[in-house]
Amino acid sequence: MMINKLHNSNFIQVLIKKAINDMIKFIPELFFSLRKIIFKHFLMIDAIQRILLKSSSNIRHKFAKYTETNVI
Known part of the structure; x- marks a missing residue:
């Protein structure tokens, strides 16, 4: 009976160590x-941002062209 309890506690410790090692291995993968x-x-x-900047500069350029040609 005592041997069985000792075996179970060692087995549980081994499982806990394995679980901790697996978690430690998983952490870098998670961060990656x-x-x-x-x-x-x-x-x-x-x-x-590049698309918006390009489209806004195109709009500004067209607006500037329009205002240059249609100055009162």
Whole structure:
């Protein structure tokens, strides 16, 4: 009976150590995935800003052309 309890407690300790090791291995993967997601979002934001900047400069340029030719 005592041997069985000792075996169970060692088994539980081994399981806990294995679970902790697996979690420690998983943490860098989690950070890497988060970093990739954040980087993709920044790229999308940058692309949207470039598109908006380009379209606003085109509008400003067209407006400036229009006002130059139609000055009273």
